[in-house]
Amino acid sequence: MYRKREYLATPMFNNSIKMMLLGGGELGKEIAIEAQRLGIEVVVVDRYDWAPAMHVAHRRYVVDMLNPNAVISVAEREKPDVIVPEIEAISYEALEELESRGYFVVPNAKAVRIAMNRIELRKFAAESLGLPTTKYAFAENPDEAVEACDKVGYPCLLKPEMSSSGHGHAKVLEPNPRAVKEAYEYAIAHSRGKSRRVIVEEFVQLETEFTVLTYRYVGDNGVITETCEPVEHWRYGKYHYIESWQPSTKQRYVVEKARDIGVKIVNALGGLGIFGVEVFLTKDGRVLFSEVAPRPHDTGMVTMASQDLSEFAIHVRCVLGLPVPKPRILTPAASIAIYTDKENIWGPRIRGVYEALKIEGVDIRIFGKPFTYKDRRMAVVLARGRTVEEALEKARKASSYISIE
């Protein structure tokens, strides 16, 4: 079904190969750059103007991506060869409709729909595929939430059915129906869409977290699924990523278990492209599937420093039907995300770059987001070292100089 690509072409001509990115954040920007390098015509869609990827696109559209008609209209106007969703908050009805009209949606509309919904995804991974996960239960009203928490045990974590970047996560420490009901209302208030459903998960003690970048590409005899050397990351108790590094320093059998989970879930979701498979290693030694993003992963930005093909280059090759020989780790590397705590600065400046870039092996990516809000990610520091520890030290030192104003 998926074809090998025999040629590339010239952008802005009638026979160009066109990629439409739905979402133009920092990950989309790197995808766009990799696509540009291959002579692809790049169209970026986002909900605000001058989103990062728009700076490196041939054309851009500002559209509410939760509105199916808006997404379908832009696609019908552009008629892209490949549609690459870059964020979760996209109308999946639009993606399903576009797929039924013959468009290639990456990796496929069904995978996008399952992965964006915590309840669907958990059923798929734990119940259909038998992957190990945290203990869990579902609830759709406050009383059911109390029951679900009692079933899962304490501490536990409530998450809305749909949300991203940790929005609406609420931890409950001990049995207390009032606290559970408050947590439930908090989760629902931060949910995307009108759903009243939540998942309750056992809150595990983490030893570390892995992102298993797993990709599917067109090989000589059909689609091939492979994994990159897992990325490790640490969030310092926050729900968003702060530091990541590669290769993992954990024991090989643990890393192999994580990779195995990556291959199983990604094979079941199908399609083409790279997926960020999030896997927990708990303090009591369990390796658990957490969730999967059917696209490059923020923690995988480290691969821009560590691998000969970054996760973005891999994604672009996969979705275009090009081969992906196993990426090589060139050097241990680390990444640190730079967040701002400032609201509503337009055209922010990034200070401290001179000191940061004086450190050998350090690089920075400025996303070019036109305005700030609290906890918005604005840049990432990348560092190479002889060891992961050295790379992390350099990245920490470099990022300590950086400020947004």
Ligand SMILES: Nc1ncnc2c1ncn2[C@@H]1O[C@H](COP(=O)(O)OP(=O)(O)OP(=O)(O)O)[C@@H](O)[C@H]1O
């Ligand atoms: N059951 C759990 N026990 C302990 N920690 C958890 C649990 N679930 C999530 N976390 C922590 O919260 C982080 C975010 O969780 P999750 O990936 O489910 O949220 P998300 O909204 O998809 O965030 P992101 O978009 O950053 O992946 C995890 O990476 C982990 O650090």
Ligand SMILES: [Mg+2]
């Ligand atoms: Mg996650």
